[in-house]
Amino acid sequence: MGKTENQKAWFFVLPVFVLVAFNALIPLMAVVNYSVQETFGNNVFFFEGLKWFEEVLHSDRFHASLLRQLAFTGTILAIEVPLGVAIALSMPRRGPWVSVCLVLMALPLLIPWNVVGAMWNIFALPDIGLLGRMLNGLGFNYNYTQQPFSAWATLIAMDVWHWTSLVVLLAYAGLSAIPDAYYQAAKIDGASSWAVLRHIQLPKMKRVLTIAILLRFMDSFNIYTEPFVLTGGGPGNTTTLLSIDLVKMALGQFDLGRAAAMSIVYFLIILLLSWIFYAAMTREEGRS
Amino acid sequence: MTLELRNVIKRVGADTHIHETRVRFAETGFNILLGTTLAGKTTLLELMAGLTPPSAGEIWFDGKNVTGVPVQKRNVSMVYQQFINYPNLTVYENIASPLRVAGLARAGIDNRVRRIAELLRLTPLLARRPAELSGGQQQRTALARALVKDADLVLLDEPLANLDFKLREELRDELPKLFADRRCTVVFATSDPVEALLLGGHTATIHAGRITQFGPTPEVYRQPADLLTAQIFSHPPINIAPIVKAGDAMVVSDAVRWPAPAALRRLSDGPYVLGIRPHHVSPLRNGHQAAQIEGRVQIAELSGSESVIHFAHGKLSWVSHSPGVHPIEVGGTTRFYVETERCLYFTADGARIGA
Incomplete structure (x- = not known):
C-alpha cells in the first residue's frame, strides 16, 4: 500500500514556524543585525563589523556587571539549594499536612515578579517598612537605598524568599519517589540518618537537583524585574546586574549597537555556563 | 533458632x-x-x-x-x-x-x-x-x-x-x-x-x-x-464445583457421578463442595480411576509440551492441565477424565472432609 503524498503536512506545521519566527528567530536576527551596525537615527545604518563586540568585551562597565551577576547567582545558589533540600527533608512524607505544606511552599512562586519587588521595597524601607524599621530598631544601621551591603542583603533575601520554594518542590518530588523499602533496608543495616541522606536520599535526588540548579542558575542570571523594582540597580551601580545594565544601555542611552552586542555576549555566557553546569552534573551518568 | x-x-x-x-x-x-x-x-x-x-x-x-x-x-x-x-x-x-x-x-x-x-x-x-x-x-x-x-x-x-x-x-x-x-x-x-x-x-x-x-x-x-x-496453593486455579452426595454416589450433574469414597460414606446426604486441581482433569484416560465429564471447549492454551484447556460443563467453567499437546477444537464438545481419587471434598463452609 503506497501512501498518498501531498503537501498538506506543511499546512499543519506552518503556525509553529510563524510563531517561532516572530517570537524568537526574527527578534534574534534583528539583534544580530544591530550588533554589527551603527545608527544615528533616521533609519541610517553603517556597517561596523565586530567593533561593538570588542568594546563590550573590553569595557570595565561590562566586567563589573558580569562580576556582580556571578556573585549574585553564586550566592543565591549556595543558599537556595541546601536550604531547599533541608526544607524538603523536613516536610511530612504523608498525611493531611502534606498538601498544606505544598500549598504554602507554592505561594511565593505564584506572586508576579514586580509585585515581589514592590513588596520587598516597602517591607524593607528603613523608616516605615516592617523589616527596615525593625532592623534599625534592633540597632543595625540598615538602609538599602543608601548602603550597598544593605541593598545586596535585601536583594538576596528577596530572591531566597521568592525562589527557594522551587528547589523545595523539586527536591520533595525526588524524595517522594524513593520507595519505603530503601529506608527499611537502611534501618535494618543500622545506618545513621546522615548515611541515609548521603547514600540514599541525595543520590536519588540527583536528577531533580540537577534540574533545580539549572533552572535557578538560568533564572537568576536573567533576573531583572525584582532588583529593578527594589533598587533600580542602586545605590550607585552596586546592584546593577547584567540585565539591568543592558536595559540602561539600550533604552536609557539608546546605544543600540553596543546593547545588541552585549545581549549576544550575555546570551552566549548563559548558554556556555548552563552547558558546563549540565555536563559537570551529569558527567558520572555518562561515564557509566 | x-x-x-x-x-x-x-x-x-x-x-x-x-x-x-x-x-x-x-x-x-x-x-x-x-x-x-x-x-x-x-x-x-x-x-x-x-x-x-x-x-x-x-x-x-x-x-x-x-x-x-x-x-x-x-x-x-x-x-x-x-x-x-x-x-x-x-x-x-x-x-x-x-x-x-x-x-x-x-x-x-x-x-x-x-x-x-x-x-x-x-x-x-x-x-x-x-x-x-x-x-x-x-x-x-x-x-x-x-x-x-x-x-x-x-x-x-x-x-x-x-x-x-x-x-x-x-x-x-x-x-x-x-x-x-x-x-x-x-x-x-x-x-x-x-x-x-x-x-x-x-x-x-x-x-x-x-x-x-x-x-x-x-x-x-x-x-x-x-x-x-x-x-x-494451586496454579492454575483449582476447579471448584458444587457436588451432591446421594447415597453411595457423588453427583456433579445428571451425567457426571461416581461412587462416594470411603471417608464420605458416613456423612449425611446433601450438598458439598468439590475441589479438583486442573492437572487431575485430562482429555486422556491414563489408567487412574476416572469419571467422565463432557464440556464445550472455551479456551485452549497449547504450549510446547502441555495443554491448558478451559471448558464449560453446565454453568461452571472447568480447567484441564495436561502434559502433551492435544488437538482440541475450540467451541466443540470434548470428553475429559476426572481422577476421582484426587478429588478433595469440602463442607459448605469450606472445611475439608477427612482433613
Whole structure:
C-alpha cells in the first residue's frame, strides 16, 4: 500500500514556524543585525563589523556587571539549594499536612515578579517598612537605598524568599519517589540518618537537583524585574546586574549597537555556563 | 533458632491487617509465606523483623521475647522485591556496608565480602555501581548484603518477582543452596504456588491477614485443611464445583457421578463442595480411576509440551492441565477424565472432609 503524498503536512506545521519566527528567530536576527551596525537615527545604518563586540568585551562597565551577576547567582545558589533540600527533608512524607505544606511552599512562586519587588521595597524601607524599621530598631544601621551591603542583603533575601520554594518542590518530588523499602533496608543495616541522606536520599535526588540548579542558575542570571523594582540597580551601580545594565544601555542611552552586542555576549555566557553546569552534573551518568 | 509468633495481631487505624496469628516457624529450610498481593505477607515480615510493632501478642526468637526490640538490635536481614542497594556505592561497598556499620575490622570485612561475592558470582562486578548491573545482578548484590552479616533471621519479600523469567529460575535454583549450610531461619514470601513447591521447606498459606494453614510444603499442598488453602496453593486455579452426595454416589450433574469414597460414606446426604486441581482433569484416560465429564471447549492454551484447556460443563467453567499437546477444537464438545481419587471434598463452609 503506497501512501498518498501531498503537501498538506506543511499546512499543519506552518503556525509553529510563524510563531517561532516572530517570537524568537526574527527578534534574534534583528539583534544580530544591530550588533554589527551603527545608527544615528533616521533609519541610517553603517556597517561596523565586530567593533561593538570588542568594546563590550573590553569595557570595565561590562566586567563589573558580569562580576556582580556571578556573585549574585553564586550566592543565591549556595543558599537556595541546601536550604531547599533541608526544607524538603523536613516536610511530612504523608498525611493531611502534606498538601498544606505544598500549598504554602507554592505561594511565593505564584506572586508576579514586580509585585515581589514592590513588596520587598516597602517591607524593607528603613523608616516605615516592617523589616527596615525593625532592623534599625534592633540597632543595625540598615538602609538599602543608601548602603550597598544593605541593598545586596535585601536583594538576596528577596530572591531566597521568592525562589527557594522551587528547589523545595523539586527536591520533595525526588524524595517522594524513593520507595519505603530503601529506608527499611537502611534501618535494618543500622545506618545513621546522615548515611541515609548521603547514600540514599541525595543520590536519588540527583536528577531533580540537577534540574533545580539549572533552572535557578538560568533564572537568576536573567533576573531583572525584582532588583529593578527594589533598587533600580542602586545605590550607585552596586546592584546593577547584567540585565539591568543592558536595559540602561539600550533604552536609557539608546546605544543600540553596543546593547545588541552585549545581549549576544550575555546570551552566549548563559548558554556556555548552563552547558558546563549540565555536563559537570551529569558527567558520572555518562561515564557509566 | 526458632521464630515464633504468639497471638500476634496488627491493626492500623480501624483496619486489622493481621488477625490473631500463632505460628512456630521451622529452623531449617525455607519457611514460605504464600498468598496473593495484599494478603498480609509483607506486614508479617515487617512484624518478624521488628520494623513495625504488633498491636497485641508477642514475637519470640531463639527462646527470647523480642517483641519490643528495635530492628537495629536484632540480627535480621531483608531482601525486597525491588532491588534495594545504595545507588552511589560500588557492589563491593554495598556488600560491605552492613559490616562497616557493625564496626568490623577492615581485613575481616574484605575477607567476608570477597567470599560472599564469589558465592553469588559477583566477583567480576565488585567495582561497578548498581545502575550498571542487570536486574539479576542487582538482586544478587542485595542478597549478598543480606547474607554477608550472618543474620540469624533472613526475610525475603518476593525477591524473584521483578526478575526476568530466566534469571528467576536461575536464582530460584541457587537460593536453597545459598542457605543450606547457614544457621539461620529463612522466611520467603511469594505469591507463586509453583515457587513455593519448588523451594520446599514449610509453607504458611495466607489469606486476608490470616494464616490458613502451616506445615511441610508438600503436606499443605496435598492435604489442604480448607477450601481457601487449596485455592491459594494451586496454579492454575483449582476447579471448584458444587457436588451432591446421594447415597453411595457423588453427583456433579445428571451425567457426571461416581461412587462416594470411603471417608464420605458416613456423612449425611446433601450438598458439598468439590475441589479438583486442573492437572487431575485430562482429555486422556491414563489408567487412574476416572469419571467422565463432557464440556464445550472455551479456551485452549497449547504450549510446547502441555495443554491448558478451559471448558464449560453446565454453568461452571472447568480447567484441564495436561502434559502433551492435544488437538482440541475450540467451541466443540470434548470428553475429559476426572481422577476421582484426587478429588478433595469440602463442607459448605469450606472445611475439608477427612482433613
